[in-house]
Amino acid sequence: MATKRDTKEQMSTEQEIIQFFRDRTETLRTSKLRASEALAKEQGEEEVIKRSRTQLPLGGPLDEAIADFEQHIADDYVFLDPYGDIVTKSMVIQRLRSGRAIFENFTYSDFNIRLYGDVAVVNNQIAFSGIRDGRDISGTYTETHTLQKTKIGWVFLNSHMNRVMRKKANVVTPV
Numbered sequence: 001m002a003t004k005r006d007t008k009e010q011m012s013t014e015q016e017i018i019q020f021f022r023d024r025t026e027t028l029r030t031s032k033l034r035a036s037e038a039l040a041k042e043q044g045e046e047e048v049i050k051r052s053r054t055q056l057p058l059g060g061p062l063d064e065a066i067a068d069f070e071q072h073i074a075d076d077y078v079f080l081d082p083y084g085d086i087v088t089k090s091m092v093i094q095r096l097r098s099g100r101a102i103f104e105n106f107t108y109s110d111f112n113i114r115l116y117g118d119v120a121v122v123n124n125q126i127a128f129s130g131i132r133d134g135r136d137i138s139g140t141y142t143e144t145h146t147l148q149k150t151k152i153g154w155v156f157l158n159s160h161m162n163r164v165m166r167k168k169a170n171v172v173t174p175v
Contacts, residue, residue: 014113017120017147020154024069025106066096073156074148080160082141095132103130118149119157125164140164 070093077089087095095101105128112123127140146158 082163105129120147
């Protein structure tokens with residue numbers, strides 16, 4: 001039977017995990033914005049508009065954000081994306097660095113967190129605006145993540161994402 005202290009510790013750990021998710025996405029979002037602003041000063045507005053959906057320069061805040069994100073992904077990480085692709089850590093980082101995957105306006109909801117010692121299984125819903133390989137992938141998705149608590153904090157071990165589809169009169173449409 002869980003004691004009051006156990007319940008309090010679990011709630012604290014769950015809040016820590018939710019904050020971990022928000023920190024990773026906020027770091028990438030704000031760094032992309034700062035990199036865009038730096039590019040605007042350097043090359044003018046037209047160039048920023050032209051390149052903002054393709055590739056931002058490496059170095060500076062965007063590269064720092066990707067490095068932060070990279071250290072919170074296990075070396076043997078596997079992500080099963082909504083399109084059936086099996087994506088490794090190096091592929092995730094390469095997509096972010098190349099501009100092949102750009103995500104903005106993250107909204108997390110419906111967290112369900114189960115703790116097993118230093119491992120957590122997290123289910124949640126996420127809505128975002130995004131482009132991958134030139135294709136708009138904005139929408140609402142469900143995610144399942146396996147995380148492990150390490151010396152540096154929580155680290156992604158495995159992830160799976162599905163697009164939320166809404167059924168309307170015998171027609172299924174993306175949300």
